[in-house]
Amino acid sequence: METTSRLGVQGVGAAAQGMPADARRSVDGYLMAAFPWYGLDEAFSGPRWLMQVGAAADGTVEYGSTGHGEEPSLRVETDMDQQRFTVVVTIASRPVRDSADGTGVLEATSVSSAAWLAGSGLLSCTWPTRMERALRQDWLDQQTAIAWELADDLEGESWTALSLPVDGVPTDFHYRESEYGWVLAGSARDGVHIGAYGRGMSAYGLGFSVIKDITAYDTDG
Template sequence: METTSRVGATAPAPEGGQGFASDRRTVDAYLRAPFPWYGLDEAFTGPRWLMQVGMASDGAVEHGSIGHGDTPSVLHEGVTGEPRDKFTVVVTVAAHPSRRTDDGTGLLEATSVSSAAWLAGVGLLSFTWPGQLDHSLRDDWLEQQTETAWALADDLGGPEWSRLSLPVDGVAADFHYRESEFGWVLAGTTEAGVHLGAYGRGMSAYGLGFAAVGDVSAYA
């Protein structure tokens, strides 16, 4: 996929609290980003928290995630009824064309809305566990599902996706949207020069709005 970068795209691990901002270094990484971070707009009044940033091979901040609502816990596949946690995670991805690394020795892939869709899809998977599998087999399952998320992100015009209009900084914007047994995923592009992805469970995507974060350090 030429326009989707996996640079620094490590999905947060739900066990042991990994993937969530726990020290000043993580906050500082968010503050080094040369692009605005996005989260849910002021209509959301619940808890907000930083997760993690992804960096390119040259150390540049490429993307990061901000959580809203309950801290996600692992959902077993096949569980019925209302999920016990309700959350939305917003992924901000720097929008840029392919470019050379700072030392001139390599080429970094371009990012696109597909990049945001893949990161959101993998993020949702990281909080899902097939109940019929033990720990020794989960890595194989996650690898398979990650490749599926990659293929879906590369086909945003395909039948698995629908269109959803949601406000970004108060202006309606189009998003690609899909649902699965694990939750929902959406992705789009903003006028501020970043791509947005989001995923969630227990909170409807249809009533959400997004806005640039004024002070990201307040979410630590």
């Protein structure tokens, strides 16, 4: 049985592991979504760019990400400590439902789903490129398992409460920091869950809002 969260990490991983930029950044998938997309609010004046959407087997768009700031790079010569970015993940609120092929059941999406997508997304753009190749996959497997466990325990001591505005309304989020950056997750009022992750930009001063025109996001990064 595949869960929505498991499907989500496949999408994030594909983007991190060489999916062509034009395939990842096409606005078409965003326009097919039946839910609103979220990004940083108007207080953020820096670059905005598209990442990728994730869809179910029947083509229904389930989630997607929008980037803000400097696009993270995994090139060896890039100093991750100098990177400044925030990625906002929007995931549709879904009940438990049958899979498109009728062979199983997809779990309901939740704030934990948003936390998982955000946590795995942070890993995908901050893993240590200078690590020996033989050790890299073991590290990714270990950290991915940890991210999954953390997302499944939002009331645990690894998370703290953080209130941030969503469309101007104070909203409670679960928040945690690590040596790689920060992750947060919560719910909006219009049937979606919001996750976010970043590095070099403080989460404490952020605000989120519905993106009025997704085509205004730069598809070239």
